[in-house]
Amino acid sequence: MEASGNFFMELRKKLKIKTSRPNLYKEAFTHSSVNLKKSSGEPINFERLEFLGDAILNSIIAELLYHKYPSAKEGSLTKLRAKIVSRSKLNQIGKDMGLSSFAEISNHNKNFGDDIHGNLMESLIGAIFIDKGYLHTKEYVSQNIILPFIDMESLDTLILSHKALLIEWGQKNKKSIEFKTYQEQGLDPLFNYSSIILYDKKQIAKAKETSKKKAEEKASKIAVRALKINTKYSQK
Numbered sequence: 001m002e003a004s005g006n007f008f009m010e011l012r013k014k015l016k017i018k019t020s021r022p023n024l025y026k027e028a029f030t031h032s033s034v035n036l037k038k039s040s041g042e043p044i045n046f047e048r049l050e051f052l053g054d055a056i057l058n059s060i061i062a063e064l065l066y067h068k069y070p071s072a073k074e075g076s077l078t079k080l081r082a083k084i085v086s087r088s089k090l091n092q093i094g095k096d097m098g099l100s101s102f103a104e105i106s107n108h109n110k111n112f113g114d115d116i117h118g119n120l121m122e123s124l125i126g127a128i129f130i131d132k133g134y135l136h137t138k139e140y141v142s143q144n145i146i147l148p149f150i151d152m153e154s155l156d157t158l159i160l161s162h163k164a165l166l167i168e169w170g171q172k173n174k175k176s177i178e179f180k181t182y183q184e185q186g187l188d189p190l191f192n193y194s195s196i197i198l199y200d201k202k203q204i205a206k207a208k209e210t211s212k213k214k215a216e217e218k219a220s221k222i223a224v225r226a227l228k229i230n231t232k233y234s235q236k
Helices: 005-015 022-028 047-068 074-084 087-096 115-132 134-149 162-172 212-226
Strands: 177-183 193-199 202-209
Touching (some): 047 115, 087 115, 087 134, 202 212
Antiparallel strands (some): 177 193
16 A cells, blocks of 8 residues: 655644654554555554554543543543543544544545544544654544644533532622531531531521531532532533
8 A cells, every 4th residue: 555745744834743654644544445455464544543543542631531621530630531522522623633634544434434534534633643652642632632623621411510610600690699518517427527518597407427528529410410500510
């Protein structure tokens, strides 16, 4: 498989990739419908690079979220990552990057659907990883995918702080939200912090936990449900 000089130039111009291995990237943009094979009979298409790129992208996003949200638990981080690497989001990014213009696809398969855009982006990431290693790939993803196409400040699939959400909602809707948290000696010596939340002077939630912070967050979560506040409510 020969990579044309034009392909090589477009790779540098549009995708900002400098490489001495253009055939690797040619493979990353070759659809299985073309039915290309190596001399050994093995198929040449982007499917293996797509598999690899998917894993590398998930690793990069996981590391980014780990550092950006130092207090978030595993479940929270998993949900935030799922928002970024959702199929619809990857498809949109791949389309915005114009990756399909590099693709070699059989004329009988031109109506390939939106998934091709995300698939090509993952295969591109796989090729960069094979060509330049993890650190360069992470830098490329950060500068050319995350920075221009993902607003990290508006990831609202998961509310990381129900207390912050509740307070902001109360302020914006001119509703009185009051916390009364105190330490008590109950039957369980571990759960000795109680938090009561008053909404317009009426109790709507109460919770006990091992610390003041945990008790207030637990009670806030109950209050958010009781008030039917949209959990995608914007927190600025």
